[in-house]
Amino acid sequence: VKDTTQPKNILLIRSAANTLNATIKSLKNEFPDSKITVFAPESALESLENHPNIDATISAGPINRMSIFSVKKKMIRKMRCGQFDLAIALYNIDHGMGYSNIDFLAWVSGAETIRGYNVRGTFIEFNGWGILKKYFLEKTSFTWFIINAFTTIALFAFITLGLLFEWTVRKVFAITSPKRTLSPRQEKVVLPQDTKPSSIHSLTTKAHQKV
Structure with a gap:
């Protein structure tokens, strides 16, 4: 019976370079006798060759963004041939949102257990159904x-x-509407404000005589 409590063969998918060393250290502390294989783009393999805690590497090909759609089938078959007990996805953020493409790669590796490690060194463990929900x-x-x-x-x-x-609309109506002008008959007559009553002329001497 295969002992699944202590993974002997670990696949680490290098999706976040900043999380790599802390994750390897954590894995070695937890599983000191394990063998760690890193799956990484071709451009990153050279920097991993002399790492003291990396036992083997697998090339993902000349790609920048790894996913099950960008990695060639022969690379995935080679990864599956490793018969890994534990597959690791690396995250640059704590919650790991936006890394479902890496989670799918960890899933198709055929590993019995899948983990996602963040920059703080903590991890979440999930299965295929959990990856689908996250996706x-x-x-x-x-x-x-x-x-x-x-x-x-x-x-x-x-x-x-x-x-x-x-x-x-306001501009058009302002231009086309005719201006209202008062006709001569409609012109207002402005009366002076201060009007004095007409003076009563005194009767002449002749008028007095007639009276």
């Missing part, structure tokens, strides 16, 4: 982000166009 959560979060961004842009554009339309 759909990432895609759903990204989809909602795109929807919210598109909705915000559309709403802003709608409000801006509405204001421009209102401004244009």
Whole structure:
């Protein structure tokens, strides 16, 4: 019966260079008799050859971003031939969101146990179903982000166009509407504000005589 409590053959997928050394140290402390194999892009293999705690390396090919779609099938077959007990995905962030492509690579390696290590040296352990849930959560979060961004842009554009339309209509009506002018008959007669009552002329001497 194979002892699964102490992994003897560990695959480490080099997806985050900053987490590599801390993870290897943690693995060696936990499993001192284990053999560590690193799966990495061709450009990173040279820097790993002289590492004291790395026993073997597997090339992922001349690629920058590793995923089950970018890595060639023959590289994946070579990785599966290693018969690993534990596969490790490295994260640059604590929660590991955005690294489901690396989790899938760890899954297709055929390892019985899968872990994701972050920059603090802590890890989460999951299976294939956990990887699928994480993958759909990432895609759903990204989809909602795109929807919210598109909705915000559309709403802003709608409000801006509405204001421009209102401004244009006001300008057009201001130009085309005739100005109201008063006809001569409609001209207002302005009366003086201070009007004095007409003076009463005194009767002449002849008028007195007639009376």
